[in-house]
Amino acid sequence: xxxxxxxxxxxxxxxxxxxxRIALALKNxxxxxxxxxxxxxxxxxxxxxxxxxxxxxxxxxIDDKMxxxxxxxxxxxxEIYNHAPKLLPDDAYLRYKTRMVSEIINSGIQPMQNxxxxxxxxxxxxxxxxxxxxxxxxxLEKELKETAGKYCIGDHVTMADCFLIPQLxxxxxxxxxxxxxxxxSAIEKELNKLDAVKISHPSQQTDCPEEAKDxx
Ligand SMILES: N[C@@H](CCC(=O)N[C@@H](CS)C(=O)NCC(=O)O)C(=O)O
Numbered sequence: 001x002x003x004x005x006x007x008x009x010x011x012x013x014x015x016x017x018x019x020x021r022i023a024l025a026l027k028n029x030x031x032x033x034x035x036x037x038x039x040x041x042x043x044x045x046x047x048x049x050x051x052x053x054x055x056x057x058x059x060x061x062i063d064d065k066m067x068x069x070x071x072x073x074x075x076x077x078x079e080i081y082n083h084a085p086k087l088l089p090d091d092a093y094l095r096y097k098t099r100m101v102s103e104i105i106n107s108g109i110q111p112m113q114n115x116x117x118x119x120x121x122x123x124x125x126x127x128x129x130x131x132x133x134x135x136x137x138x139x140l141e142k143e144l145k146e147t148a149g150k151y152c153i154g155d156h157v158t159m160a161d162c163f164l165i166p167q168l169x170x171x172x173x174x175x176x177x178x179x180x181x182x183x184x185s186a187i188e189k190e191l192n193k194l195d196a197v198k199i200s201h202p203s204q205q206t207d208c209p210e211e212a213k214d215x216x
Contacts, residue, residue: 002063006031009059011038012205015166016070017058022162023074025196035207087159097147101160105167109136129174144183150190
């Protein structure tokens with residue numbers, strides 16, 4: 001069990017940072033937040049690249065360890081703070097499902113709407129992002145029909161839920177029609193009742209600008 005308070009380098013509306021905030025809050029782990037402003041390019045500064053050579057957030061510092069990549073960060077958190085809720089289920093098949101749902105978002109959706117990609121394309125950014133988020137959510141809706149209970153995987157909150165909520169924030173930001181996804185929407189409604197999810201929302205972060213506070 002770590003002895004010092006973890007430090008999370010993050011950005012209020014970074015979906016990958018938001019995943020880690022939810023995981024830490026679900027496990028009731030107090031942490032210090034250090035904002036890295038992606039809009040100002042602070043993530044590609046020499047200083048930040050010493051923490052993460054890829055110039056991205058989140059970065060989580062726990063004791064003497066610097067961790068990058070939200071998925072293995074959440075798995076690591078779950079292992080070293082091994083109290084409930086277990087974000088990776090004990091059952092191997094449920095653990096597979098948890099990782100499968102997380103991966104659809106992690107490698108199948110989020111990279112297509114990442115800032116570094118949007119800054120390089122000549123197409124309309126909103127149309128591009130909503131197209132790829134929509135394709136991913138179409139697949140996710142079908143998978144979740146099989147795996148969901150109250151949450152993504154049955155009735156226990158898992159890492160998959162930490163991935164889902166931030167992706168839905170981005171879906172709205174890029175104006176995806178959420179009416180097409182009743183299963184996803186029902187899970188989101190349940191998750192939004194949890195305090196851990198509420199306090200991790202971008203609008204609750206110290207670096208959230210006033211004008212972005214009413215984005216749901
Ligand atoms: N697979 C990485 C992706 C990290 C990532 O793409 N982070 C975004 C914010 S959500 C970022 O820092 N983008 C900066 C940029 O694209 O310049 C993870 O899950 O942590």
